[in-house]
Amino acid sequence: MKDVLATRPVSQQMLLITALLLSLSVLPHWWNLPPLVTGAFFLLLLLRLLLWREPSRIPGPWIRLPLVVLGVVVVIQQAGLTEGRQFGVALLVIMSGLKLLELKSHRDLFMAVFLGLFLLTTLFLFSQNALLTFYVLLLILAYTTVLVLANRTGPELPLKQAVRTALVLTLGGIPVMVLLFALFPRLDGPLWSLSLGRGQGITGMSDNISMGSISSLSQSEETAFRVRFDGTPPPPQEHYWRGMVLWHTDGRRWIRVKSSAAKPATEGLAGTAAYEVTMEPSDQPWLFPLDRVREAQGDLLLSEDGELATRHSIRRRFTYRAESAPPPLTRPLTGRERRLGLQLPARLSPRVRRLAHQWRQAAASDAQVVEQALRHFNTQPFVYTLQPPLLGDDPVDCFLFDTRKGFCEHYATSFVLLMRLAGIPARVVIGYQGGEINPLGGHLLVRQSDAHAWAEVWLRGKGWSRVDPTAAVAPERVERGITPQPAETGAPAVFRVSIPASGLARFLRDLQWYRDDLQLMWHYWVVGYDQSRQQNLLQKLGIGRLYSYQLGIIAVAGAIAIASLLFFLFGMRRPAPATRCSPPGTVSGAS
C-alpha cells in the first residue's frame, strides 16, 4: 500500500527542529571550513526562517536555482578543487542549507536527516577527540528522535515519548556498535590514495625540536619501528629508544651539533640486550636503538654522542641488529661536551636564573641539584598533557612559571636549561619511549606517538646519566608508554620523589590526570585502534588468528545475534498496565 506519511506536509515545529539539528551538525565545521561556506549555510537557514517560515511555503525555482549556482560558486571559490576533502565537505554543507530551504514534505525531512548524518561523519575528518564524538552521539540520538516524530500520526508532537523511543533504539545499537567496531576487519592501508592535505608525507622525528613539536607527533598512530629481542626483553622502564642528541638552543628551538667523527659501530663492547630493529621508512638516516648502544652491525655509523645512523636516508623498510647496555657508561667529559653542555641562550628571564641559583645554593652535589629539580616538577602543580597551551615570547619562563602544562619536550628542555644554569653539563635527547609487546609476534611495536624527549646530565663518577623529568610529573608515561595499558595502572612510580601534601592540590591534579587519562584511553582504544591492536585483543579473548573475511562474517553475525538477544531480553518485556500513561489513541483518515 502507498506510504500515507510520505506526502504529508511537515509541521512547523518539525521544520524548526530539523533546522536546529542541521545547524548543530554544521557548527563544528566553522573551524574546519572557510568561514564563507559555513556562513552561507547559516544565511540560507536565516532566509528560510525569516521569509518562508511556513513549511508549506517554499521559495520558487526562480529563487532556488540561482542560489544553487551561487552556492556551488562559493564552494569552488572558497574551498577549491585541489583539496578533495574540504571541497566535498563544503559542498555537503551548502547542500544541507539548500535542502533546508526547500524542506516541505516528509520525503524532504528524511533526506535532510540523511544529509545531517553524513555531515556528522565528515566532522571526524578534521578532529577525532572524545568530546566531539560524544557530541555527535547526542546528535544521532536527536536525529533518531526526528525520525520517530516524523513517523507519528497525530497532530501534536509527543516529544518526550519520541525521545524515549530514540533512546531505546540508540542504546540498543551501542552493543552492536562496540562489537562491530572491535571485530570489523581493518585494512593496513587506504583503499585508494588520499590527499588529506597534510603536506608532510611521512611523519617522523626530525633532528630538532621546539616546544610543541613532539606533542603534535604524538597524535600519529603510525608505526615507527618494530623490535625483536633475543631472549627476554628488558623491563618496560628501560625502553628508551635513543635517537638524536640536541645541544644547541636559542631559548626556543633545540638543534643537533654535528659531531666530529662518526665511525662504524663495530668495535664496541658487548651489551646486555641484543635485538633486531625493523625501521619503517622515515626519509631520515637516524636509527633509534635501545639506550645506550654498544655494538651495531658494520655498515652503521655511531657518533661521538652515541647516535646511531645509516649512511643514507631510510626510504624503505630497513632492519638492523644492535646490542645495548643500560646507561650510564662512565667516560670522561670532553672539552667539546663541556662547552656544548653548558651553552645558554642569549636571553633568559631572571626568574629562571633565580630558580637554578637557588637549587645550586641548597645542594651539596650535582646529584642533589637533579633531585631538587625533579622534586620541583613533582610537587609544583605541573600537568602532563597532550595538548599544551601556546607559549609566549619566552617559552621556558612561561612554561615554568605560568602555564605549567606541557608535554615531554617542555619538561626535558626546561630541565636541561635549568641544569646548565646550575653549572651541570646537560643535553636533550630525543627518541622514542615505551612500545607495545605484540602478543602474536612477540615483538615490540613502537609508534610515532611514543616519541619522547628526555635529558642527560653529566655527573662526576657516572658520566652521562639519563634523567627523565617527565617521569616526575607523569610516571605513568614512562611506565606504560603514552598508550595506556589498563593492566599496568597503579604500578609503583619510579621517579616519584615525594607525594604532594595538599589535599586540594592533589585532588585538582588527580582530576587533571583523569581527564588526561581519559584522553589517552580514547587515543588508545578508539583513535589508534588498528589491525595490530585488533589482533592483540582477539588474542586476549582467546580467538586465534582470523583472516579478515572470517572476521567480517563473525562481526556481522555477532552483531545480528547481539541485537536480537538484546531485543528479546529487554524489548519484549510487557510493561505493567498500572503504571502506564500514554496519550489517548487517535484514528485518522487517510486523506
Next chain:
Amino acid sequence: MNLEKLVRITRPDRSGRIRITGRKIYILPTRYGLVFGILLILLLIASINYANNPAFLLTFLLAGIFFQAIFHTWRNLKGLELQWIHAEPVFAGETARVHLRIADPGRDHFALALAFAGNEPVLADVPAERPAEAQLPVRTRHRGLLQPGRLTIESRYPLGLLRAWSLLETDARIMVWPRPLHESLAPSDPDQAGGLEGDQGSGSNDFAGHRSYRPGDTPARVHWKALAAGKGLLVKEFDGDRVDQIWLDYEALAPPNVEQRLGLLAGAVEALSREPLRYGLRLPQLEIAPSTGERHRRHCLDALALFGDAASAADRAR
C-alpha cells in the same frame, strides 16, 4: 496455487478475532531504508579509506540503530488483535466503511496503516489502555454480499526505514445493494402497464387518465412511456381508494437485463420509501408483503442485493 500456500495469512478464529503472531509478519526496508543502507555503505567505505575510527563508531552505531529498528517495527504489529464489528450497507458504486476494533492490552502501537486490497489506507494509533476503532473504506462495484478481500496491516514506525506488514483475512461482509436507477420504470408489455403501478388488490382498473407532473408525484405514477415518446412528464392518476399500496414486480419490468431490472426496483424502493406509501416486492422466488418503514426498506434492498445466486446464501445466513 502453491504460491498462495506459501503466503502466510492470518485468519480469524471462531470468535472472529484475528491475532497477529510474530511469524506472520513480513518485514522489508522501505525506499528510505534503502537510501539509508546506501548511506551506511558510503560511510563504511569512507571510514575504511580514511582509517577513521570515530567514523567507524558512527557507522556502526547507525547500523545498530537500524538493527534495533527491525525488531521495533516488527513489534509494532505483533500481538495486535483485530475484530470486525460491522459495515453499513451501501449501494453499488459507493464506498463502504468497514468498522474494525484493534486492540492490544499489552503495549502501545503507533501509526498503523490498514487497508483492504485496492483501497485507501487508514492510519490508527492503538494505545494499550483501550481498543481503537478504525473505519476502513471499501469501494464497491457490484451488488451482493461483498467480502472485502485481504486486509493488509502495516507499520513503518518507529523510523520509517522499514515496513512490516501482515496479511489478514476478515469476517467482514458488506451488503451492497443494487445501484438505484431512477430513469425508466417501463413495463415489459404495454398491456400490463397497471401490473407495475396499480393497486392489484382493489380488483378493478381505476385508471382515470393522465395529468401533468406536479412536484411530489411519485415516480411510480410517472407515465414513463409517454416521457420516452417525448410527450412530457405525465403522471397517471388513480381514483381507487387504496392507491397507496404498490407492488413492485420484477417480472413486469421491460428491460431484459437482470441487473438493470434490479437497479430499477432499487430506485423504486428508494423513491417509495420516502412516500407515505405501502409497497411490496415480488421477485421470482420471493415475495415481500407491502409494508413501510426503514426495516422494510432494508429488507427489500437486501433481497434485491442477494437476488439470484446470492439469494439462497442470504436465506441461509438469516
